[in-house]
Amino acid sequence: MLEQRTRRGHISLDPSSLFFLSLGDHNPTTIILLHGGLSCHLEWSEVVPHLVGRYHVLLPDLPSHSASRHIKLVSIEDVADRVAELIRTHAHGSRAHVVGLSMGGFIAQRLAIEHPSLVSSLFVTGAEPYREGIRLTVAHYPAFVFCVVWLILFLPDWLYWIYASWIGFRRHEALLVEMRKNCRLEMLRNEFASIVRYKVSHVKRIQARTITVAGGKQDDVAGTALVGDALRHRAIEGSELRSMSRAVVVHQALHAWNLQFPALFAAGILAWIENTALPEAFHDI
Known part of the structure; x- marks a missing residue:
């Protein structure tokens, strides 16, 4: 378990503050990992050991989830602002490489748009804008999603x-x-209402070197x-941000392939941050 391998991080008594773990504090560069909806920092348990030897890692529980359940998830935009404050206060140099999966990926993108000075790079997976079709239709009916997820969990x-x-x-x-405790209809309603926007x-407004990843299945x-x-055609300063950004499958x-291939997931993060060759399993699209 993550808690057994690492020491516990900062826990604020301020009811507006996110719970988080801070690991590998002696390392100079920070990575922040943003979990998916209904989940918590524990979803990174098998990814983190591949990172903490070289990086300072921040692992928040996002609003309405686990140890941050006391904070209501109002919108993705609001969560991005809260994560921005966490980076300002606890990331080394007040900057971080930001990794986000699913809901965490949408939060990461909003963070890079609204708080670009805090983001060193962006690694996003499973967080592509919902287009027309079944995904967009289902997102407008969070009660249906809740029922399906509840039946599985x-x-x-x-x-x-x-x-x-x-x-x-x-x-x-x-x-x-934790996922069973986090399974709440109100949270899903607010999450999907933000995502469909x-x-x-x-x-095209993202101001960071970005990789977006699709789980092929x-x-x-x-x-x-x-x-x-869209990343390659952004009207932003710095052509390297466009040319070096990528979409892969x-x-x-x-x-949620961090629960499936954690070592590969971590290898992708490290390769992206360090600007080295991506693992062979990553294919450009």
């Missing part, structure tokens, strides 16, 4: 683990406990390719 344990093994997830007992036109690969095209990856 609250399967009898033995059946849930058969399902998780079948789709390719590694075991995540502590995370499952995010369009490809917003991507569940994410919108064509939509991710459109995001890559990991063909065998699920949506």
Whole structure:
């Protein structure tokens, strides 16, 4: 477990502050990992050990989730502002390489748009703007999403683990406990109401070197390719931000592939941050 491997980070008594862990404090450069909806910092348990030997890592619980459940998730934009304050206060040099998955990926993009001075680079997966079709339609009916997710999360344990093994997830007992606690309809309503507002036109405002990744088995690969095209045609200063930004697919990856291929996920983060060759499983689109 993550808590057993690392020391506990700052916990603020201020009810408006996010809970977070701060690991590898002696390293000079900060990475912040933003989890997906219904999840918490525990989803990074098997990714973090590959990072903390070289980087300072911040692991927040986002509003309405786990140890930050006391803070209401009002909107993705509001969460981005809260994450910005966390980076200003606790990231080394008040800057961080920002990694976001699913809901965390949308937050990461909003952060890069509204607080560009805080973002050293952006690694986003499973957070392409919802286009026309089933994804956009379903997003307008969060109660339906809630019912489907609830049915999966609250399967009898033995059946849930058969399902998780079948789709390719590694075991995540502590995370499952937290996900069941975090499964709230109000949070999903506010999350999806914010996500559907995010369009490809917003991507062109991102002021950071960015990679957007699609899990080939569940994410919108064509939509991710459109995001890559938008990144390469941004009207921003610094042509290197356009030319060096990329859209890729990991063909065998699920949506939450940090729970499936944690070592590969970490290798992708490190390669992107350090501007070295991406792992072979990453294919440009």
